[in-house]
Amino acid sequence: MSRRPVEPPRRQPQQLRARQTVDAILEAVIRILKREGTDAVTTNRIAEIAGVSIGSVYQYFPDKRAIFAALHQRHLEEIDRVIETTLIQNVSAPLDRLVCALVDAIIDAHCADPELHDLLLSQVPPHSGGSKSFAERTHGAFLLALSARSRELKKGRDLDKSVFVVTHMIESLCHGVVRQRPPRLPLADAKAEIVRAILAYLRS
Amino acid sequence: MSRRPVEPPRRQPQQLRARQTVDAILEAVIRILKREGTDAVTTNRIAEIAGVSIGSVYQYFPDKRAIFAALHQRHLEEIDRVIETTLIQNVSAPLDRLVCALVDAIIDAHCADPELHDLLLSQVPPHSGGSKSFAERTHGAFLLALSARSRELKKGRDLDKSVFVVTHMIESLCHGVVRQRPPRLPLADAKAEIVRAILAYLRS
């Protein structure tokens, strides 16, 4: 179904200054986005703000979209770190504390820069570049976490299925709450309701 | 926060052929998207496939994004119709049947053309053009539906808050399931789990 021809390979940064160039480009996108808005994020402006030439940008990114994809990758890695940390910090905590901590951590991580996150969601098509989805990346860890707490779960349930649904609930609801802040509902209340919903599902 | 200047107003189609032109433009987008992929959807190609001149496109749409916004609006109206129909058809049905019917109808509506839906999600920024969000548009109707079934709900809950969370659960989870089809989970099972999760939350 992919109608885009295979992109020609680009150089991988090897020396320090090359990595600094790539970093400067990614940071420039964020700065332009926050200071001038989405429409100002053009390739030439990115190069200008990053303090490099437009040619350098295309040394490391095959096209404009790839720049957003790299930022997206960064975001995914951050979320993965947040989840891993939370799981470790709560290895022996009961189910409700773990779910609460997870929802809290994920929402906080997304609140840090909602504008950037919106841009990434809109510019990076899902499943692009062979990157695994949230569900695929976290399935194993969540399966382990739930297995260890099977006493607190309803018996006789297919854990794989439960993990899949919980994963989607966490991702979808956290995104939803951050992206469209409730008109009158404080964020803390929204978090609590998400936790309540997840626990209700797992115990039902 | 909107950095985009106010668009100059465009002509409203008044005669029949004008409405046909607008329709042809919107249909052209869908055809190009499905036959040639996202990248082929350029304004000039839209005009070509629609069989009108590029000038005509800009008679009715201030810019390219507005074309996607119009398609998005169409989609929203379809979903609203689907929800209204389902609510009416289930006025006297118990809560579980209603939730099941809603999830079924919404997922089916989104499965009809997932490629188009992905394009719209990626091209139309949320809250654009003064269009209300899913939550805002459906709040009243869902509030009514839940009020009428308060016997089946846990007592002493803030209905406004419940509606908000259920709304987000429906929107997020239906989108999530359609957009990233489970690797091994059949769609029917995923639907059932969404229903289970919503009911578990409402009854908890």
Added chain:
DNA sequence: TCCATAATGTGAGGAAAGCTCACAAACTAT
């Protein structure tokens, strides 16, 4: 029916954005 006015349709081409390429500079290794 004819004409004035409004609505609709046209497409060459201007403006701006994405991106390339031939070349220069900086670094590494021998």
Added chain:
DNA sequence: ATAGTTTGTGAGCTTTCCTCACATTATGGA
């Protein structure tokens, strides 16, 4: 020092978005 590799440059080519001056078609009153 020298050869080879990596990194950096920016004028300008290509493509896309979009405008505008003008042509065509419809409408409504005399």
